[in-house]
Amino acid sequence: MRLEATEEDTSPMPATEPTKIRNIAVAGHRGVGKTSLVEALLFESGKTNRLGSLEQGTTVSDWDEHEHRRAMSLSGSLCHLEWKDRKINLVDTPGDAGFQADTFAGLRVVEGVLVVLSAVMGVEVNTSRIWKRADQQELSRVLFVNMLDRERADFFRVLEAARQQLSDRCVAIQLPIGSEHELTGIVDLLHMCAYMDPSGGREGGPQPIPDSMGDLVQEYREKLLDAVVETDEALMERYLEGEELDAGAVADALKQAVTRDELYPVACGVATKNLGTTALLDLLVEGVPSPAKKGTTIEFGDAKQAVFIFKTIADPFTGRISCFRVLAGLVSGDTTLVDPRTHAKERLGQVLALQGKDSETVDALGIGDLGAVAKLKDVVTGDVLVDHEVAVEPPHIDFPEPVMSFAVTPKAKGDEEKMATGLRRLSEEDPTLVLRRDPQTGEQLLSGLSQMQVEVAVDRLNTRFHVDVELHPPRVPYKETIRKEARARHRYKKQTGGRGQFGDCAIVLEPLPAEDGELGYEFVDKIVGGVISQSYRPAVDKGVREAMEHGELAGAPVQGVRVLLVDGMEHNVDSSEMAFKIAGSMAFKEAYQNADPVLLEPIMQLEVTVPDDTVGAVNGDLNSRRGRLQGMEPAGGMTTIQAEVPMAEILTYSQALTSVTGGRGDYSMHFLRYEEVPTHVAQKIIEQTKKERETANA
Ligand SMILES: Nc1nc2c(ncn2[C@@H]2O[C@H](COP(=O)(O)OP(=O)(O)OP(=O)(O)O)[C@@H](O)[C@H]2O)c(=O)[nH]1
Ligand SMILES: [Mg+2]
Secondary structure (H helix, E strand, O other), rough: OOOOOOOOOOOOOOOOOOHHHEEEEEOOOOOOHHHHHHHHHHHHOOOOOOOOOOOOOOOOOOOOHHHHOOOOOOOOOEEEEEEEEEEEEEEEEOOHHHHHHHHHHHHOOOOOOEEEOOOOOOHHHHHHHHHHHHHHHHEEEEEEEEOOOOOOOOOOHHHHHHHHHHOOEEEEEEEOOOOOOHEEEEEEEEOEEEEEEOOOOOOOOEOOHHHHHHHHHHHHHHHHHHHHOOOHHHHHHHHOOOOOHHHHHHHHHHHHHHHHOOOEEEEOOEEHOOOOOOHHHHHHHHHHHOOHHHHHOOOOOOOEEEEEEEEEEEEEEOEEEEEEEEEEEEEEEOOOOEEEEOEEEEEEEEEEEEOOOOEEOOEEEEEOOEEEOOOOOOOOOOOOOOOOOOOOOOOOOOOOHHHHOOOOOOOOOOOOOHHHHHHHHHHOOOOOOEEOOOOOOOOOOEOOHHHHHHHHHHHHHHHHOOOOOOOEEEOOEEEEEEOEEEEEEEEEEEOOOOEEEEEEOOOOEEEOEEEOOOOOOOEOOOOOOOOOOOOHHHHHHHHHHHHOOOOOOOOOOOEEEEEEEEEEOOOOOOHHHHHHHHHHHHHHEEEEEOOEEEEEEEEEEEEEEHHHHHHHHHHHHHHHHHOEEEEEEEOEEEEEEEEEEEEEOOOHHHHHHHHOOOOOOEEEEEEEEEEEEOOHHHHHHHHHHHHHHHHHHO
16 A cells, blocks of 8 residues: 555644654665665655656756766755555665765664665675664664676675675575576565566566576575574474465564564665565565664653754755754644754744655654754754753764865955855765864865865855865975984174163973873973073073974974073173074074984874775885885775875875775775884975975075
């Protein structure tokens, strides 16, 4: 039976009971057909009247102009459909590593994940990453091997890869009939029927399984039953006694096992032809637990009504749309909730059901349901709104740290403020996009998870905020320090008629060891007998600090120095703070040259995950980047390499990794410590700085 909202019906639509809801995130590696599959599911359920395509930019869930331009998903998208008296909420998530914020946020509001795999590529980097996340959150999972019609598609190879690399509890619940261009349909092993290729139309009803599939179907049906009954003792007994188990009993046990994370059914089909969607929808209804069964781990205290905001969409027409999951109670347009973070009250106004970019007003949404509301004032992604002020700890979504930065500058002078405002808004929508000013280099740095993510932000800045900006590799925040002790004395003296200037100080520089990995600065007053009066000594310190802001080697800040003020002289008329500041600064510069100054560079800890067959090439490339290998860990066809690499060498690593691994690699990194730059490299940097100074002064 299909539920279809009738427009003539004006009585308030009751909220869907939690037992009748299925919340499912559609996730997987980039380009495996998630959006196409959501499109097919909507079409098969009757929610849409035609099967849209990526190529024509007509899918429901990729609706943004930037998504159309790049033919990929850039953000999460919420859709819903009805199937067999159940409401299925689908969160279509982006597969690209740069847009993981939405994927991870999406995983936070569902009970189940539909993990989509390509029948050609099998388990890929992002598949494993999502799997791990789902493990951590104990989410139920159904796999869908898509693209069975493609050349070199092999369902059984991918099934094996999933069993090896994801979990040995993956079990086929469907089988392809034929393969590649000879694919004609799929077999549903649970209901023991077949669905034939509808070539983009609606799937006809269940068909008898073709005779040619006999033995294979027998073999895999047994494997499925074995796996299911193993999780259910009562059923196991009946099975061993030779009883023919009906689909209902098996489905029941299967659902329990999927709910408890003990089994991962593997379905298959062709999203772009709408093949396999009936069996998949049946499986989602029969196999995935409802919110009533699994519930949420998000806290809402003793609130009677509560929602969790998992996504904010900046819609050019409607303004801000906040997507939420109902944690408690019934929410409707009249509902007023408070945000404990800001203490602000918000009236919801209108509760919306989203279908990609389209929305319709609904009367109410109940526990477990997903929906949206427009124009909340101060609410941001991650907030929990409640009916009365309770202290709730908002759920922590462990977003990945940015791995790369670009320096951004507006093309037109005077656009700085507009650029900053726009970028701040964009990073509110995507917490993995970070804008900050490097205090050392003064550059505005835009950091993210991938080059694509940063480039999309630049595109959006243009279309939404009308600012054109340029991206450059950022300057490396070098530092300078000293390796040995040195001493200098400087007398600053000026007699130009009237009152003169006089300051004289002797200082000693000593290397100051790092504390907790941080290089610091210390000023020690060793003056005896008051040769410089108390009031002038801080001026020496000030002068030294100023000189340290731009070291003589490469103009980088000097750190890791202890300065002892040991001697000096003052003039009872001509001395001034200014004179001692200058003397301090000059004394530092003189001593610095003799203190064996060296250049320091940031070293990053790099973690790269690549297919086994590219490990040699990846290591070779890291070697040429002055990388030091720390360890390698192979696991199921992929190897994770740990290495320490100077930041200067991996500013543009993403392109290199893509070309060495054919886009199958993935990396993350974080700052580790500063280290001395090897002499031959330092020499080049010092010369470069010299040249830049000369040009600037010319
Ligand atoms: N032959 C074939 N092509 C498919 C199938 N499913 C999707 N495609 C095509 O594969 C491409 C990627 O499909 P999408 O639906 O955008 O994949 P996605 O997983 O949503 O991609 P991202 O969201 O960008 O990660 C598109 O060109 C689709 O038309 C399929 O089953 N068979
Ligand atoms: Mg997509």
